[in-house]
Amino acid sequence: MTKTEGDHSKQSNGVEQEFLSFVLGDENYALDIMSVKEIRGYESVTKIANAPTFVKGVLNLRGDIVPIVDLRMKFNIGQATYDEFTIVIMLNVNDRIVGVVVDAVSDVVKLSAQDILPPPEFGVSFDIRFLRGLATVDEKMVILVNIEALIGSDELGLVDLNATAGQE
Template sequence: MTEGLEEVIETSEDTQKGKFLTFSVGRESYGIEIKFVTEIIGIQDITEVPELPDYVRGVINLRGKIIPVIDVRIRFKKEAKEYNDRTCIVVIDIKGIYVGLIVDNVAEVINIEDSNIVPPPDIKTGFHNRYVRGIGKVGNDIKLLIDCDKLLAQDEFDKISEVV
């Protein structure tokens, strides 16, 4: 009985392999493995929560679930920008906790083969190198591939977990 279920799970994982949701923050294009993405929503009212890091803008109520939202611009030490009609919240699942990522705009879901992904340069000075798990080559474009598990340090993750 469970054999069929395992096959379905394996099939869904296979169909997601190599697929990335791409989005932009400033002039850079980023990608997140589609397996982490639960949904994409427009920008909404955000309730500020005291004593959270500045890049955690607050929380939203998404169909009864309280979800912390992170402004990716601020997390990546970029200049803050007014939100507009292209601004989106990408809701991802990190270790069973839903987190919203505020991005400038969402582009598309693309397939990037492992052979077109190279490790990031080993430069210790890059402020967001720890969040980048690889660099995807897509034609003449480059997509910085985010490591969702490293987007939050363990203490930051624990603090956000307390909120929800």
């Protein structure tokens, strides 16, 4: 059986995946668009006592209590400011809704596995286990965030991955 050129692009390593790109400070980031529930402006949150500084608090989103995480603070990228231009990306991660604060949303980009380079072992401002890789889009380097690993991490403690795994 011969493959046409069109069939070749549909092979597992050639399938394109969509990412939502966003800006934190001077850097471009992206996350899997399949986890995005909605994009909204920043609104005041209810602070939670003893929460890490990057967890801004919670808000009520149509009956769901949603923790809001400021990625600038989590990744140590400059001082966080909140105004009418601040954006919150609402994510659905491991059956939990979590909001992440970013400076701006850029675009939806399509990347194939060949477009994504492995994360470097040094030179980034946060733990590389939260990185999926790096890609070049329109001559700019984009850092792909592994949002499931970040939201499910022990530091955030927002999603208990073991709680759902043990239930049947």
